[in-house]
Amino acid sequence: VLTFYSLPEEAAELFRSHKVALVFANYGRQQLKQLQDAGADVGYVVPREGALAWLDCWAVSRKAQDPALAYSWINYMLEPQVSLALSQRQALNNTLHEPEGQASSQPLIWLRPVEDDGRRAALWQRIVSGERAPLQEAP
Numbered sequence: 001v002l003t004f005y006s007l008p009e010e011a012a013e014l015f016r017s018h019k020v021a022l023v024f025a026n027y028g029r030q031q032l033k034q035l036q037d038a039g040a041d042v043g044y045v046v047p048r049e050g051a052l053a054w055l056d057c058w059a060v061s062r063k064a065q066d067p068a069l070a071y072s073w074i075n076y077m078l079e080p081q082v083s084l085a086l087s088q089r090q091a092l093n094n095t096l097h098e099p100e101g102q103a104s105s106q107p108l109i110w111l112r113p114v115e116d117d118g119r120r121a122a123l124w125q126r127i128v129s130g131e132r133a134p135l136q137e138a139p
Helices: 008-017 028-037 067-077 080-090 117-129
Strands: 051-053 108-110
Touching (some): 067 080
């Protein structure tokens, strides 16, 4: 592992500045487009075993100052021309059209709420800290 990155732009720069053979693209097709726009000869593959999928969401909090404006924004983002622009400019999939050229046989596994948030936080802390000792199970 060369490094970890936080933004797809960082991955594109790492790809350009190092002889990278493989990038774990956690930004998916958006990241593929950025790399291709940067001149990289790359492809995008979902493993035959499947991959985890997740979904961005818009939410309006209870204390929003202008809920009507927030709902208007969400509705605007779902309009066909806006959805199409996001797909064309960012290679983002959208709720209105099937992704172009994407094989539907590739299984995507949608995440569910975690069963034990405390255990998840402890496991994540182990990853961040580099700890290698086994995590003790709660009684």
